[in-house]
Amino acid sequence: MTQQFYVSPEQLMKDRADFARKGIARGRSVVVLSCSEGIALVAENPSPSLHKIGEIYDRIAFAAVGKYNEFESLRQAGVRYADVRGYSYDREDVTARGLASVYAQSLGAVFTADSKPFEVELAVAEVGLRQAEDHLYRLTFDGSIADEPDYVVMGGEIDAVNETLRSDWDAGQDFAGVIRAAAGALEGHLPDNGGASGQRRLGPEMLEVAVLDRDPMSSRGSRRAFRRLSIAEVTDILGD
Amino acid sequence: MNLPAGGHSSTFSQISHAATASFSEYLSRSAPDLLPGRGSAPGITSNAEHLAPHATTIVAMTYAGGVIMAGDRRATMGNMIASRHIEKVFPADNYSVLGIAGTAGIALDVTRLFQVELEHYEKIEGTLLSLEGKANRLGAMIRSNLPMAMQGLAVIPLFAGFDTDRHMGRLFSYDVTGGRYEELEHHSVGSGSVFARGALKKLWKPNMDEDRAVSVAVESLYDAADDDSATGGPDVVRQLWPVVYAVNSAGAKRIPERVLAAAAEAVIASRAVAGREA
Numbered sequence: 001m002t003q004q005f006y007v008s009p010e011q012l013m014k015d016r017a018d019f020a021r022k023g024i025a026r027g028r029s030v031v032v033l034s035c036s037e038g039i040a041l042v043a044e045n046p047s048p049s050l051h052k053i054g055e056i057y058d059r060i061a062f063a064a065v066g067k068y069n070e071f072e073s074l075r076q077a078g079v080r081y082a083d084v085r086g087y088s089y090d091r092e093d094v095t096a097r098g099l100a101s102v103y104a105q106s107l108g109a110v111f112t113a114d115s116k117p118f119e120v121e122l123a124v125a126e127v128g129l130r131q132a133e134d135h136l137y138r139l140t141f142d143g144s145i146a147d148e149p150d151y152v153v154m155g156g157e158i159d160a161v162n163e164t165l166r167s168d169w170d171a172g173q174d175f176a177g178v179i180r181a182a183a184g185a186l187e188g189h190l191p192d193n194g195g196a197s198g199q200r201r202l203g204p205e206m207l208e209v210a211v212l213d214r215d216p217m218s219s220r221g222s223r224r225a226f227r228r229l230s231i232a233e234v235t236d237i238l239g240d
Numbered sequence: 241m242n243l244p245a246g247g248h249s250s251t252f253s254q255i256s257h258a259a260t261a262s263f264s265e266y267l268s269r270s271a272p273d274l275l276p277g278r279g280s281a282p283g284i285t286s287n288a289e290h291l292a293p294h295a296t297t298i299v300a301m302t303y304a305g306g307v308i309m310a311g312d313r314r315a316t317m318g319n320m321i322a323s324r325h326i327e328k329v330f331p332a333d334n335y336s337v338l339g340i341a342g343t344a345g346i347a348l349d350v351t352r353l354f355q356v357e358l359e360h361y362e363k364i365e366g367t368l369l370s371l372e373g374k375a376n377r378l379g380a381m382i383r384s385n386l387p388m389a390m391q392g393l394a395v396i397p398l399f400a401g402f403d404t405d406r407h408m409g410r411l412f413s414y415d416v417t418g419g420r421y422e423e424l425e426h427h428s429v430g431s432g433s434v435f436a437r438g439a440l441k442k443l444w445k446p447n448m449d450e451d452r453a454v455s456v457a458v459e460s461l462y463d464a465a466d467d468d469s470a471t472g473g474p475d476v477v478r479q480l481w482p483v484v485y486a487v488n489s490a491g492a493k494r495i496p497e498r499v500l501a502a503a504a505e506a507v508i509a510s511r512a513v514a515g516r517e518a
């Protein structure tokens with residue numbers, strides 16, 4: 001039997017964190033923003049069927065970056081958690097806070113105990129009846145959880161996207177406004193692809209956009225706030 | 241379930257087994273006590289029917305461009321009226337509705353489970369189940385209630401929806417063993433169903449518009465209430481009208497109270513004017 005080398009816990013955790021961070025930084029970014037009409041979720045995603053954004057429950061949505069198979073299994077687990085909870089108690093007893101803490105625990109357990117940490121970063125968003133009641137939780141690969149006001153940026157170059165949004169985002173904007181701001185911010189950080197025009201444009205077919213309506217009952221007669229925007233709708237909003 | 245890759249112990253088989261899109265299947269594995277009808281009392285062999293409220297008549301019919309389903313508002317327990325306000329027709333999802341007759345408590349739980357089942361599938365798979373798929377899932381749920389049905393606590397649903405592939409409304413009826421039967425034109429279930437069916441045979445016409453279909457539904461329930469003591473007629477004193485849902489290509493919608501009040505009052509008025517015994 002071979003003798004294992006001693007690795008200090010600090011080094012072990014650091015290696016795992018570096019590994020996960022590298023995986024996440026390779027991915028394209030996702031932005032989740034609160035606004036007057038609700039919460040908008042915008043992702044750079046060329047695939048129309050492999051979603052990074054999903055519906056969890058009546059007023060709760062999910063967004064993720066990183067490895068698809070890992071966050072997809074977390075999304076499905078979240079849907080199961082929410083549906084079981086809503087079925088055994090009541091629909092209004094399903095909250096983003098409860099879901100986020102379950103996610104945090106599972107990510108934390110995988111980070112310390114499994115052979116490989118999840119290379120994902122998640123956002124759980126819950127739309128409130130007023131903007132002050134919106135909740136945005138960001139969960140990282142090691143299970144840390146943060147309650148972020150206004151907006152969450154995840155994925156590759158978050159600093160650049162954050163910087164653009166700091167000037168472009170405004171609490172009073174409607175969906176069209178924040179989606180334009182998000183698309184612009186995602187575009188802004190893209191590396192120069194060597195073309196003559198310099199900056200690459202993010203067309204509507206490169207974006208995955210969904211919203212959580214603040215009052216879906218009166219606007220659509222549904223208690224489910226989540227709505228995916230079609231390419232045509234996104235084209236209208238971006239106006240090009 | 242036989243899987244192409246490897247046997248039952250292969251990784252693929254384990255993962256695909258865990259990743260079910262069915263909420264009821266997931267519950268039966270993780271929390272079986274939450275499923276309706278699983279707590280069947282083994283000792284009881286006698287009829288337990290009188291122990292719980294009983295929901296009664298549901299009618300459904302096709303009309304031009306969709307289907308309509310209506311249910312009266314009464315639940316009975318033996319010779320007592322258990323509820324005058326109970327609602328027995330529910331939207332299952334955006335394009336389908338179900339009505340329930342039989343033991344009210346179990347029926348309401350089955351309805352709730354079925355609604356979550358459809359929404360769960362939609363969220364996990366990212367697409368709606370086909371209408372046939374929904375009808376089959378409901379059949380499986382009714383079958384799982386068979387032990388309770390043998391003790392007299394049966395639930396008989398009626399399922400209707402808009403088939404978005406064929407662009408038509410379709411009706412499905414069930415028996416206690418979960419048997420699923422597609423019905424044409426119209427159908428009714430529950431204690432007053434015989435009388436409602438008689439009325440529907442005379443009143444239903446092909447290609448009725450929605451307004452006409454609503455009044456036919458209300459009138460057939462009126463006839464059921466006339467001859468079946470467990471079915472409630474329109475209650476003008478309490479202003480209680482049947483619950484009616486219409487499903488067409490635009491989705492399922494509840495018919496507003498004022499439309500139903502007008503339809504019910506028109507039926508009562510025409511019967512009063514005719515001044516006949518039946």
